[in-house]
Amino acid sequence: MDFANTPSFFRSGPKPGTRLLLCALASIALLVGDSRYGLMEQARDGMSLVLYPLQRAVNLPLGMVRHVSDYFTVQADLKSENDQLRTRQLEMSARLARLETLERELNELRSLNAIKASRNDAAQLAETLYTGRDPFSYKIIIDKGADAHLQPGQPVVDGHGLLGQITRVQPLTAEVSLIIDKNQMVPVMIARTGERAILYGYGGGVEIRYLPLHADVRENDMVVTSGIDGLYQEGTPVARVSKVERNAGAAFSRITTEPLAGVQQTRFVLVLQEKGQTPPRPAEPVVPVKKTKGKKPADSE
């Protein structure tokens, strides 16, 4: 009971029960608003801007430790790495020379056939700030956002393959959903056969679903993006088939795959441009008018 003359020692505002009711209602409203309707994006943007300096401050000592350990690298390590890089560069330059001739030929052929070159190779390098601690979703936060003109939907890769896709852009940071996240799907094809499929993330891994039993898939097949969605460039490596189970009782074969990109440990990532320039959908075919008795429609094609 609160009276006007209750000493302040006994007065403590509303009861915990009332507070709990209020807070629980507020948080359920937030949950529903956020998950069903996505109403909270603005608020989240604002809060993330406030938290950004904290984020930077926390990353600072870690970055310094990295710098120091970079500085004190053993000379032998440097030398062996240098040698490796040099041989790799030689191999690469040989392949590059071949690729350049191929590309020239391709462009000539394209111009002959009047096909627009659809490659847009602009890419932005970003650094992973932190991995989301939420164990339900597989996301990383990178240090570029709306300030670097990133947009939701852009593909993100690392040196080995496709990493994921930008799903939320905040003023200074962006959230990348990894391909192993539960709601991520990537249109892919088997590089060896060109068979198209869809790669589903299931939370911690990826798998190819809905390929018929007779589909020609083997272990160690490379899975690359097919590029038919107008989002990912075709030919980006995504995963490697690790196991194929064909069960006569099931309608589809069970294909387990492993992502190629270091989905959990990369520090630097590349944000690519969306493929874009998708030609408009072909017009709906004209539904032939049903033949009515006696009359014949003029054009039924």
Add this chain to the structure above:
Amino acid sequence: MSFDRPKELLKPVKRRFIFMTLLLAVLVEMIPLPHGSTRWLPDFISLVLLYWLINQPRRVNVGVAFLMGLVADIATAGMLGQHALAYSATAYLALSRQRQLVMFNLGQQALAVLGLMLCNQSIMVVARMLSGSAFVGWSYFLPPLIGALLWPLLTKLLLLPYRHHSV
């Protein structure tokens, strides 16, 4: 380490200190760590929050827990409201038994904290599963265990500035 609750008279706790420790917990939460470590690292925000709920119930109440939950939601890039709901419910449970909890020795308190943090995790699991996520496996309930083991240490640490003989 003795598990008896400290019996000496303590200096009054400053509001600033409570704020500082909560801020520190948020910072710890935001440190970029290798991915595997999040499976066993306890939720430091809820640990510190529980400490203040049990020891300073007049300063830290359900409302503060709710606000800290919102901050945790943003910091972990989770769903907005998930931590807020769990923290406020846990805060209510802790406050309703606060007079008993504060009399326990540290071992008993750690057990109570284990229960509270398990309740915390369960609320979050239920909230996420209702919104369509898959169950993440029983390892999700490992962090509370480690959090409870850290409880005596945390208590001793947070008491350090308030001993009379330490300046």
